[in-house]
Amino acid sequence: MKEETGHDCCAHHAHHHELVIEGLSVAYREILALDSVSMATSCGNRVALVGPNGAGKSTLLKAIAGLVPRRSGEILWRGTAVKKWSREFAYLPQREEVDWSFPITVRGLVEMGRYPQTGWWRSFSSDDKRAVDEALESLNLNDLQDRQIRELSGGQQQRAFLARAIAQEAHVLLLDEPFTGLDRNAAILLGDLLEKLAGEGRLIIASHHELGSAPLLFDEVLVLNTRRIAFGPVSTILTSSLIADTFAVPVAESHV
Amino acid sequence: MFEELLSSPFYQRTLATAAFIGFTNGFFSGFVVLRRNALSVSALSHTMLPGIALGILVTGVLSQWNAFLGAMFAALIVGLGAVAVSRGKRIAEGTSLAVLYTAAFAAGVAILPKLETRTELEHWLFGDILAVGNTDLWIVFSIGSVILIATNLLMRPLLLTLFEPNVAAAQGVPVRAMQYLVFGMLVLALVSSLQAVGCVLSVGLLVTPAATVSLLTDKTPALFWGGGLIGGFGATIAVLLSSPLGISPGPAIVILLGILFILAYLFSPKYGLLVPKKISKNLL
Numbered sequence: 001m002k003e004e005t006g007h008d009c010c011a012h013h014a015h016h017h018e019l020v021i022e023g024l025s026v027a028y029r030e031i032l033a034l035d036s037v038s039m040a041t042s043c044g045n046r047v048a049l050v051g052p053n054g055a056g057k058s059t060l061l062k063a064i065a066g067l068v069p070r071r072s073g074e075i076l077w078r079g080t081a082v083k084k085w086s087r088e089f090a091y092l093p094q095r096e097e098v099d100w101s102f103p104i105t106v107r108g109l110v111e112m113g114r115y116p117q118t119g120w121w122r123s124f125s126s127d128d129k130r131a132v133d134e135a136l137e138s139l140n141l142n143d144l145q146d147r148q149i150r151e152l153s154g155g156q157q158q159r160a161f162l163a164r165a166i167a168q169e170a171h172v173l174l175l176d177e178p179f180t181g182l183d184r185n186a187a188i189l190l191g192d193l194l195e196k197l198a199g200e201g202r203l204i205i206a207s208h209h210e211l212g213s214a215p216l217l218f219d220e221v222l223v224l225n226t227r228r229i230a231f232g233p234v235s236t237i238l239t240s241s242l243i244a245d246t247f248a249v250p251v252a253e254s255h256v
Numbered sequence: 257m258f259e260e261l262l263s264s265p266f267y268q269r270t271l272a273t274a275a276f277i278g279f280t281n282g283f284f285s286g287f288v289v290l291r292r293n294a295l296s297v298s299a300l301s302h303t304m305l306p307g308i309a310l311g312i313l314v315t316g317v318l319s320q321w322n323a324f325l326g327a328m329f330a331a332l333i334v335g336l337g338a339v340a341v342s343r344g345k346r347i348a349e350g351t352s353l354a355v356l357y358t359a360a361f362a363a364g365v366a367i368l369p370k371l372e373t374r375t376e377l378e379h380w381l382f383g384d385i386l387a388v389g390n391t392d393l394w395i396v397f398s399i400g401s402v403i404l405i406a407t408n409l410l411m412r413p414l415l416l417t418l419f420e421p422n423v424a425a426a427q428g429v430p431v432r433a434m435q436y437l438v439f440g441m442l443v444l445a446l447v448s449s450l451q452a453v454g455c456v457l458s459v460g461l462l463v464t465p466a467a468t469v470s471l472l473t474d475k476t477p478a479l480f481w482g483g484g485l486i487g488g489f490g491a492t493i494a495v496l497l498s499s500p501l502g503i504s505p506g507p508a509i510v511i512l513l514g515i516l517f518i519l520a521y522l523f524s525p526k527y528g529l530l531v532p533k534k535i536s537k538n539l540l
Contacts, residue, residue, distance in 0.1 A: 066426040085426045093420070102290065102419055104476045112416065116427060120412050148474035 017043040017078045019064075019172060019203055024073030026056070026063050033059040035227045036073065041220055043171060046194055046204040048214045048234065051224035052247050057207035058094065060224065061174040064205070065091035077172070086172075087116045090165030094176040095157070100150040106160045107145040110135050113167035135166040139193070155186030162193065173197065175206035179213070191217045214238060261499065266386070273388045273396055274491040274509065277449050280400035281458075282465035282487020284407065284445045286479035287438055289466040290418045296338070296350060297459055299357040301446050303334045304455040306364020308380050313367050323380065324395065324447055327455070331443040334360050339439055383454030383506040385495065392451045399448040403441050407480070414438065415476065453506040460510035461487060464517050471520040471527050490516060 019041055026034040034056045041047050049057040062068045064075060066085035075082045082089075090113075113135070114128045136142050139159040144152065149160060158178055165173050178194075179187050194217065198204050208214055214221060214234060221237045223229040229246050230237050261267050288297055304327035311326020338353035388396075407414065416424035417434040425431045442462070449458040466483035473482065491509045498508035522530045 062422075065423075067422045085428065091423060091426070093423075099419065103470050103474050103479055104419065105474050108476050112419070115412050115416060118412075120410065146474070 017171065017203070018076070020074075020076040021064070022074045022076070024060070024063060024075065025071040026059050026068055027071045028068075032071075032226060034063065037222075037224065037228045038073075039222055039228065039231045041203065041205075043201050043203045044198055045220055046198045046206070046218045048218035048221045049205065049207040049224055050209070050211060050214060050221055050238075051229070055225045057224055058176050060222075061091065061176050061205065061207060064172070065089050065174050067091060087168065088171040090168050090170035090173055092158070092161045092165065092173065092175045092178065095154070095181055097176075098149075098157075098161075100157075102149070104149060105146050106141055106149060106152070106163075107132065107136065109149055109160055110141075110145075110163045110167045113164035116168060131167050131169070135163040138166060139163040153186065154182050155189055158182070158186075158190055159193070162197070166197075170202075172203045172205065175204065177207050177209065179206075179208065179210065179217070187213075211238065211243060269388055269390075269393055270385050270505070271492055271495055273385060273393055273452055274495045274505070275488050276400050277396055277452050277487075278461065278465075278491025278509070279484045279488035280396075280403055281445050281449055281461040282490075283480050283484035284403055284441065285462050285464065285466035285483045285487065286469075287407070287414070287418070288442070288463050289470055289479060289483075290415075290476075291438065293350075294459075294463045294467075296335075296353045297442065297446070297462055299353050300331050300335050300443065301455045301459050301462075303330050303357045303360045304446060304450065305380065306330055306360050306367065309364045309367040309371060312371055324450070327450060328443060328447050330360055330364075331446060332440065335439045335443055336436060339435060379454070380450060381454045381456050382504070383450065383452050383457060385452040385505045385509075388451055396448050396451070399444045403445055403448075406437070406441065410434070410437070411480075453509060457506055457510045460513055461491070464510070464513040465490070468513070468517045468520045471517075471524045473526075486513070486516060 021037060021039050023036045023038055024034055025032065025036050037056075037060060039047075049060060051057055059068060063070055066082070066089070077086055077088065110132050111124070111128075114124065114131060118124065118128060136145050139162055141156070141159055141163055144156060144160075149157065152160060158175075162173070178190060182190060194204050194206070198219075206218070208218070215238060218234050220232065221234045222231045223237060223242065223246050225246055230242055288294055307327040307330025308323045309326070310330060311322040314326075315322045334353070334356045337356050338349055341347055341352035341356070342349035413424065413429040414434055414437075416427065416429055417431050418438075421431050424434075445462055446455065446458050449461050452458075453461060465487040466479045468486055469479050469482035472478075490513045494508040494512040495505045497503075497512070498505040501508070503511070520528070522528055525531060
């Protein structure tokens, strides 16, 4: 669980940090959820994963995060192969996958983001405390830090998990359906926040099911239906004919 | 008369046992509450009875050690077996546990008539903390220390495992081992309270303290330490009160913990049923 690299924000580098996915396949038992998916993107981008239900959007996020085993393929981050997990990747689960009644405060949740740095035993140093404070501060959660996580609105819950990712000093944020279930205002707020985080040099990859808002919220888009259908800048990819083709394809089996 | 009681070594031993079992089991009850499997704790505790019966059947005598070992054996077989069976994801852990524990209990019922020490088994159902010997105290002390040391050393991976097992696994936490460990320690905690409150009432000691704390605070570490304090003080005070009130100490412990839980349920500043709720401004 140790990572060799320290924290250095991408924005300070002349060259961009690249995330390259090559021929990634994932299978649940015998059913192929992802079939040889490839893409390359870099820090500062916001990438939307779109596709019909069961297209493998969540699976791709989980595979990058190391939460599900790969059948084949490679993930390269800053030129180095990521074997299983990288501290610089943070996965934000779908709302319904979180145990919201777990007795933990917002601050407690954000502190969990420091566990990869502290390991199992080292007690929290002043650096760790500062990282937690800064993460809470930057996501405007200071007043809410003693709340139990269920006592937050949907947008605040997203921010709490984002704060944990920031405390972890993650560069690549993998969000599963972050806009689902948010009201208009909360969605706008989260959109601005993701723009700010990308502006700071983080790479944001999020599954997204509302095609209409994708051009406003993302820079690049990967159209997925088990296989890669298309990948590129959001303006050129999300054309009506391609979308019609993708979403008209009957999904043989839903397994996510 | 009460002072006389207090100065007697056997009563002091009783108080020490109550305080230590109360603290250890109260501390561990944090994990039971976080795992949300209080019912399976109950299933496990009932499994211990046929385990004891089996121990007596095999060795021919009822002694502390073979009762302990029998209870531990049965609970481990059933508890770990349930985890293993539910690994296939086809059968939920609760389901497999219910199947195995009823089967084990049925086996216990079948063995019971064959034993000559049948009446003494009731002692194992409800415990007798006044009868603790030095051996019991040592068992309680060693098991308690193992539980406290292990859980404190592994607190972070255990919490990660309980909160987000898939994320924990990705970060290199041996999730499966952690789950077995919690289960194993649960059995140890149950066995350690056997002498004091018996296998039926031991469930109360292993659930109620942290359940009470969870009504009072949202801070995760407080569940463990607060549960330990409520369990330790609650058990000690209950033993002290039991003789003036003429109640057996084992039930007194569990009754007092239950009363504390109900008080917290009614009057907790944050979650109490009878406390007027403030309308929160920040909650959109």
